[in-house]
Amino acid sequence: MANQTEIRFGILGCANIARKLSRAITLAPNATLAAVGSRSLEKAKAFASANNFPPNAKIYGSYEEVLDDEDVDAVYVPLPTGLHLRWAVHAAKKKKHILLEKPVSLNVAEFDAIVDACESNGVQIMDATMWMHHPRTAQMKDFLSDTDRFGHLKMMNTYFCYAGDEEFLKKDIRVKPELDGLGALGDAGWYCIRAILWAADYQLPNKVKALRGAVHNDKGVILSCGSSLHWEDGKVATFHCSFLSHLTMDITAIGTKGTFYLKDFVIPFDQKEANYFSNSQFWVNDISCWVPTPKNQVLDLPQEALMVKEFSRLVGEIKNGGSKPETKWPIISRKTQLVVDAVKASIDKGFETVEL
Template structure:
């Protein structure tokens, strides 16, 4: 069993990682830490953690901890990831990995130097629906891939910390990163061209962003994200012989399916339709934890996990391009 220590007690911890760990057969919730007085102790009792701490340093100093989860704000990811690596703890770090590529590279280098695994916490990659969809694309089920269309948006409270640039705020960092991650995964390559435009908040972060990516073999991706639009979470993979549509792409429900259309008929919607392909039900956080633990046991990062540095390169390039057009 991989013994986990969690560096924080926030929403994503309660909603995602704690159920992911406790629902896994390969991990154990060993310790919780919070810098807010009394919170870690209360959460430890509620969720069954063996230990609780009032500082993150105490978790890193605990010899019984094998791996840590870093859910803190983006401006502290590098600090705690590097400290965890120096303490010989494997790191599952929340997205986006860092504030910029330089930080991400420093984090990855520290983990390599100290022989620990670094995985960016893109839980959606590990769901059975994504693995099955990727296999279908790779096996040519919809013909050669031509278009990837990803949308992720929701309306955000204007006092939210994610509108503060110094803390790593912005729609692209928070939700646009999913679309970029999806495009890279299904294209199976890194983009050769990146173009981006945005609508900006008064604080200086992007509220809405559109990104256009070109990949080798002329696979094109259109990605949009927003903090000022209705909830949308969709991924479409378009090939020369059909398409795959994933609703709630990054937040699958218990009964999620793969919608597939085969052929290129131009009949009306009533004549076409999408076939629903069922997939095994699994909590994507459980799947993420189990894949992460498998990488720890293997001594190397296994697919579909990745350290996040390549994703950061695309995000930074897109942000710089959008800023140049502001």
């Protein structure tokens, strides 16, 4: 039996990414795998056995049964984006806390409905953007906030690309309009936009203009696109996301006094330790080079387990301590979705500027 401080997770569906999260739930000290549901009981059984579910975990042939299980505190929802609205709202009504895969929804109206349901039912919602929970992220933010070392953010570029193979480009749920209509923008672009908002202290840009050259598949799903984002104070950011280019996970942020660089922002190259590169008040004649921070952050847990731990901590405080849900996370999710929507709108309008 799970101990009282462990948050008991049910998993909706057997998506690939759910394997990584099952491991993360196993690793997090305050979380445990309690149930998995799939439309196929056989698939659920195979998933539980392949992912080290404890013997007492429940195996269900439907998502519904997971939500009805009183021994489940929280659900992880890795379903295709097109199903998020239905199942997240349903989960909230069943008083399940929700760890929701990104993109959180097909558009911000859907996400608002999900958040309303969570608020009405007093449940925590957090999106599953793992890198937010890596300790490196807080250290990097310290650098970007340092007016001596970095100054003020002027320009930023982010990339998240990977080259889907033929099978992926034909069959993956992320290229099917009825399942994940946002394609590469929702999947990879989500990270790029989140990184930009993170660096901009979550201040929304006032103008968004997609870059010409977005690529769609024959069903109209975005396979590759980019955008520029513009703020009132003159800050500019660009990003590019793609299923058609070599794996690249890149942040460059340029301030008035420093430059910040990261090559593995979505998934650190090394699960145990990670660093970043920076340069401050550097001038050509220094004959120097970019300075890596020491790799001194030896992690006991990978970032996805730290995410589960933080989510479970919040849920535990609600469940056992009578706290209210933390609103920071859905606010960040909503802003990210707003920019995703604006980029999509700009592409759909022939790369016109969209005001936010």
